[in-house]
Amino acid sequence: MGEAILSRLVASHIYLPSDVCVSDPMPERRDLLAKKYGVQVTPNNLIAAEAEILLLAVKPQSLNAAAIGLANAPAPCIVSILAGVTLAQLEVMFPSKSIIRAMPNTPAQVGAGVTAIAANALATKEHIEAVRQIFGAVGKVVDVAESLMNAVTGLSGSGPAYVALMVEAMADGGVAAGLPRAIAMELATQTVLGTAQLLSETKLHPAQLKDQVTSPAGTTIAAIAQLEKSGLRSAMIEAVLAATRRAEELGKP
Ligand SMILES: NC(=O)C1=CN([C@@H]2O[C@H](COP(=O)(O)OP(=O)(O)OC[C@H]3O[C@@H](n4cnc5c(N)ncnc54)[C@H](OP(=O)(O)O)[C@@H]3O)[C@@H](O)[C@H]2O)C=CC1
Ligand SMILES: O=C(O)[C@@H]1CCC=N1
Structure with a gap:
């Protein structure tokens, strides 16, 4: 660093x-x-x-x-x-x-x-x-405020690793669906980059962006139903909390 x-x-x-x-x-x-x-x-x-x-x-x-x-x-x-x-x-x-x-x-x-x-x-x-x-x-x-610094560590300090894991997993999904690895990686990385840029520039709420992608009876809602079943949101929340707790431990003498 x-x-x-x-x-x-x-x-x-x-x-x-x-x-x-x-x-x-x-x-x-x-x-x-x-x-x-x-x-x-x-x-x-x-x-x-x-x-x-x-x-x-x-x-x-x-x-x-x-x-x-x-x-x-x-x-x-x-x-x-x-x-x-x-x-x-x-x-x-x-x-x-x-x-x-x-x-x-x-x-x-x-x-x-x-x-x-x-x-x-x-x-x-x-x-x-x-x-x-x-x-x-x-x-x-x-x-x-300094009292929030461990939470920052759990979110943005460690966060690049969570996003990298997500990119890797998305690319794996693409490979599972038949894409060559290099193309799957490019598609996954650019999708994360572009989505982050879109959220940042338009100030759209993530839920609005999700709604824009989700056609009725389409592909995205099928995927989201699976992600919800697998507990993606809860896994991410728990990950940030685990990192925050670990930062607290690292600060203990
Ligand atoms: N990695 C990240 O994403 C982030 C890290 N941090 C913080 O940054 C800090 C470093 O993390 P990271 O870069 O990952 O770790 P690294 O191990 O890569 O870096 C630590 C550096 O400290 C050097 N070092 C070790 N002992 C001494 C010493 N006695 N005197 C001078 N230098 C020494 C090491 O030298 P050498 O290896 O040559 O022995 C190494 O270059 C941590 O406190 C971490 O919490 C904060 C935000 C993000
Ligand atoms: O993993 C760590 O402990 C460091 C702090 C934030 C990111 N990397």
């Missing part, structure tokens, strides 16, 4: 590569990132923490190890994309700092992400604006 953000920040000239320093423990990753993006690299998190904004993009389980020695880091602004980790926990690790919790998603790689942000009480307007600009480079930015 960190690389997805990095790649767009550099490509959209929000930061010059020379203004970015990436810390990563693996020499191969450091070499690759330096070559691919022209950024500075270091194995030492303390050096990365000399920046104005320190973006934490490690797994929640690695945070304690990554944050060793960073309590007095010079960076005045800390941004965390870690699932589950709360502002209160980050405030204990990084006292007296502007701290912003963000939850992006992987469509950020193509500039089509969505990121929710929540700031702590000490966050300055300038830092919040700078962070809005960082995530604005990878897609849309929405403000949410």
Whole structure:
């Protein structure tokens, strides 16, 4: 996820590569990132923490190890994309700092992400604006209350995986119905992309869009009756709730 953000920040000239320093423990990753993006690299998190904004993009389980020695880091602004980790926990690790919790998603790689942000009480307007600009480079930015951040994680943070599963399953259905795999994949992917664009541009309610596709006694209602029988809606609701609960667990010390 960190690389997805990095790649767009550099490509959209929000930061010059020379203004970015990436810390990563693996020499191969450091070499690759330096070559691919022209950024500075270091194995030492303390050096990365000399920046104005320190973006934490490690797994929640690695945070304690990554944050060793960073309590007095010079960076005045800390941004965390870690699932589950709360502002209160980050405030204990990084006292007296502007701290912003963000939850992006992987469509950020193509500039089509969505990121929710929540700031702590000490966050300055300038830092919040700078962070809005960082995530604005990878897609849309929405403000949410911090208490909703785990729900955001369950919906849009993890959501690309649910949609990918759906595309794969739709393509499998096409293959089962006789389509060649490559054509089935193209049809499934473009159907999801086009439907998302249609919903976004027209602001149609999903139920209205569904009604438009559903001819009386036609094919779509036959499919929908099957999806309802299989519990698609309930499965999706339960999936978002399960991910939200898991984010809560990841935030527990
Ligand atoms: N993947 C996603 O869709 C999303 C992820 N997130 C959040 O982003 C974070 C990263 O997730 P993801 O990108 O999937 O995970 P990855 O494992 O791909 O990335 C974690 C990175 O942290 C590096 N790392 C590990 N330990 C340290 C350390 N001590 N100091 C510095 N760097 C270290 C790893 O280096 P190396 O592998 O080289 O050892 C790796 O590059 C998580 O907290 C997750 O909750 C948020 C939104 C979406
Ligand atoms: O699976 C995860 O834990 C991370 C957080 C959101 C998306 N991926």
